[in-house]
Amino acid sequence: xxxxxxxxxxxxxxxxxxxxxxxxxxxxxxxxxxxxxxxxxxxxxxxxxxxxxxxxxxxxxxxxxxxxxxxxxxxxxxxxxxxxxxxxxxxxxxxxxxxxxxxxxxxxxxxxxxxxxxxxxxxxxxxxxxxxxxxxxxxxxxxxxxxxxxxxxxxxxxxxxxxxxxxxxxxxxxxxxxxxxxxxxxxxxxxxxxxxxxxxxxxxxxxxxxxxxxxxxxxxxxxxxxxxxxxxxxxxxxxxxxxxxxxxxxxxxxxxxxxxxxxxxxxxxxxxxxxxxxxxxxxxxxxxxxxxxxxxxxxxxxxxxxxxxxxxxxxxxxxxxxxxxxxxxxxxxxxxxxxxxxxxxxxxxxxxxxxxxxxxxxxxxxxxxxxxxxxxxxxxxxxxxxxxxxxxxxxxxxxxxxxxxxxxxxxxxxxxxxxxxxxxxxxxxxxxxxxxxxxxxxxxxxxxxxxxxxxxxxxxxxxxxxxxxxxxxxxxxxxxxxxxxxxxxxxxxxxxxxxxxxxxxxxxxxxxxxxxxxxxxxxxxxxxxxxxxxxxxxxxxxxxxxxxxxxxxxxxxxxxxxxxxxxxxxxxxxxxxxxxxxxxxxxxxxxxxxxxxxx
Numbered sequence: 001x002x003x004x005x006x007x008x009x010x011x012x013x014x015x016x017x018x019x020x021x022x023x024x025x026x027x028x029x030x031x032x033x034x035x036x037x038x039x040x041x042x043x044x045x046x047x048x049x050x051x052x053x054x055x056x057x058x059x060x061x062x063x064x065x066x067x068x069x070x071x072x073x074x075x076x077x078x079x080x081x082x083x084x085x086x087x088x089x090x091x092x093x094x095x096x097x098x099x100x101x102x103x104x105x106x107x108x109x110x111x112x113x114x115x116x117x118x119x120x121x122x123x124x125x126x127x128x129x130x131x132x133x134x135x136x137x138x139x140x141x142x143x144x145x146x147x148x149x150x151x152x153x154x155x156x157x158x159x160x161x162x163x164x165x166x167x168x169x170x171x172x173x174x175x176x177x178x179x180x181x182x183x184x185x186x187x188x189x190x191x192x193x194x195x196x197x198x199x200x201x202x203x204x205x206x207x208x209x210x211x212x213x214x215x216x217x218x219x220x221x222x223x224x225x226x227x228x229x230x231x232x233x234x235x236x237x238x239x240x241x242x243x244x245x246x247x248x249x250x251x252x253x254x255x256x257x258x259x260x261x262x263x264x265x266x267x268x269x270x271x272x273x274x275x276x277x278x279x280x281x282x283x284x285x286x287x288x289x290x291x292x293x294x295x296x297x298x299x300x301x302x303x304x305x306x307x308x309x310x311x312x313x314x315x316x317x318x319x320x321x322x323x324x325x326x327x328x329x330x331x332x333x334x335x336x337x338x339x340x341x342x343x344x345x346x347x348x349x350x351x352x353x354x355x356x357x358x359x360x361x362x363x364x365x366x367x368x369x370x371x372x373x374x375x376x377x378x379x380x381x382x383x384x385x386x387x388x389x390x391x392x393x394x395x396x397x398x399x400x401x402x403x404x405x406x407x408x409x410x411x412x413x414x415x416x417x418x419x420x421x422x423x424x425x426x427x428x429x430x431x432x433x434x435x436x437x438x439x440x441x442x443x444x445x446x447x448x449x450x451x452x453x454x455x456x457x458x459x460x461x462x463x464x465x466x467x468x469x470x471x472x473x474x475x476x477x478x479x480x481x482x483x484x485x486x487x488x489x490x491x492x493x494x495x496x497x498x499x500x501x502x503x504x505x506x507x508x509x510x511x512x513x514x515x516x517x518x519x520x521x522x523x524x525x526x527x528x529x530x531x532x533x534x535x536x537x538x539x540x541x542x543x544x545x546x547x548x549x550x551x552x553x554x555x556x557x558x559x560x561x562x563x564x565x566x567x568x569x570x571x572x573x574x575x576x577x578x579x580x581x582x583x584x585x586x587x588x589x590x591x592x593x594x595x596x597x598x599x
Contacts, residue, residue, distance in 0.1 A: 054126040057099040062301040063107055064115040067092040080106040086203035088266055091304040095202040095259045117297025119258045120284055122339040128201040134212040139183055139404035146231050151369050152389035152397050158237045161474035167240035168428035169492035170525035170594035173225055174273040176264040177218030179211055180245035181402040189228040195244040195271040202259025211245035213402050215254050220409050221279050223400030224417040233406055237421025255283040258298040265305035269312035274427040277420035278318040278355050279413035284337035287351035302354050310360050315435035317420040318356035319412035320365045320378040327380030366390025366415035371449045373466045377412055381458040381465035386446050388472045390415035422474045429478050431523045432563045445477045446470030490596035497583050497590045504578040505592045512599050516568035521598035526560040528590030535582040538566055541575025
């Protein structure tokens with residue numbers, strides 16, 4: 001977990017090291033190790049009146065109400081000396097700005113308001129009202145030949161898993177972080193600009209490039225997940241999936257406030273992210289305590305957003321943190337608030353590190369080289385779900401850095417993307433898997449790691465406080481559900497679907513003996529703004545048409561991401577199969593993103 005890249009907040013356990021990514025890490029060669037550092041559709045944030053010009057003392061608040069129409073609460077924000085910066089009606093969360101010291105108390109008396117809490121102890125930066133675009137770094141082409149045997153990848157058997165699957169381009173993984181350098185030679189082939197965004201300050205900024213890195217951390221994380229298998233530099237755990245950048249860190253501070261995280265999770269839910277990686281904790285509180293009104297609102301707002309994303313099919317994976325703390329036995333917090341002056345305060349287990357301790361989130365601890373707890377990694381029996389390589393000391397995790405460069409970092413921030421990549425491979429192998437399915441399979445298919453001779457490690461070999469249910473294993477994760485090479489075929493080329501038109505996407509199949517099976521699997525990923533217009537069919541090589549689905553005319557939902565089963569046992573397997581899509585009405589269009597056949 002990034003305990004952030006700022007003066008008090010290193011998240012790659014202790015920050016990014018090696019001269020702050022100066023000469024050592026800027027080289028395109030191995031660098032010295034770093035020191036650890038179905039719910040209702042949500043529209044975009046409800047339109048808000050233009051806020052007043054920035055003024056000193058402006059603070060951000062979460063105003064929590066019942067999901068649905070928040071118009072009355074938004075009106076009350078203005079009446080009580082605030083302005084609406086963003087509003088997420090589907091979860092009943094309004095992001096409000098105010099310079100009035102009495103704003104929160106006044107809003108708590110408004111009918112329908114359930115909770116109100118300040119999200120920071122410092123002023124909202126003036127940049128929030130006219131955000132500058134991050135730098136677009138010049139690129140340094142690498143001369144490095146791709147290494148397929150890095151210690152972290154071999155430790156989780158990712159190098160063996162690639163022989164089974166490298167992942168599907170129809171699987172989107174969101175990197176909620178400091179941003180991503182989309183032009184990096186190892187990231188550009190898998191980068192998904194259409195679904196990338198900045199959520200800094202708490203509302204979506206969709207300008208091109210707003211997603212770029214304001215540090216280095218997010219680019220490093222993205223490479224671990226899905227650096228391309230292209231002969232250059234490094235390979236990610238799932239080099240065939242798509243990466244979307246959701247920048248939630250603010251420039252200058254590189255802090256991740258609650259409204260930014262909420263925006264990120266809502267974006268993930270609305271844009272079809274199968275997995276998100278979250279290598280941070282929600283600032284300014286290392287732990288949010290429910291007996292504090294501000295922190296209780298932060299917990300509730302982020303919890304609702306995470307649940308929304310999960311309901312829409314997104315699994316959240318998060319870093320456990322780098323303070324070497326027992327999360328199952330919390331006693332004191334000395335690092336909060338990190339946006340002003342930290343104070344020492346007693347805490348209990350009711351106080352949560354979010355998002356990693358929220359229900360449904362996969363909590364990832366870190367190991368060094370070998371199945372040993374990383375020195376900095378948080379732990380906790382019943383809190384940690386799984387472990388993965390995060391690096392320690394001289395053995396860092398080597399990955400991408402902005403500008404086409406590479407370098408090492410250590411931290412639970414580096415462990416979490418290994419697990420996110422494994423989850424993406426599983427989602428590629430089984431497109432119908434739900435977040436709950438993926439979460440359960442991650443645990444079942446992990447390799448058990450027993451406690452060492454360390455009294456801090458409580459639990460059993462099967463599940464304990466240092467390693468959770470064990471070390472993630474990419475090969476085991478995909479081996480049970482993915483067919484052997486030669487039985488899976490995919491077409492990832494986009495095909496536009498126009499109004500009142502029929503289009504086909506071809507898929508050549510070869511090397512499969514005999515006929516197709518009685519349970520041929522047809523995986524479909526279609527982006528469309530009204531799927532009630534669509535009729536889907538599979539066309540066999542001999543021209544036989546197998547209907548897949550004729551969506552009801554009144555089905556106004558977006559997109560089709562489903563796996564169909566077809567009895568094609570009378571068809572010879574080899575030949576060119578086609579996915580046929582008919583659009584039978586006007587006004588809404590889309591595209592075939594990808595489709596596949598599993599024999």
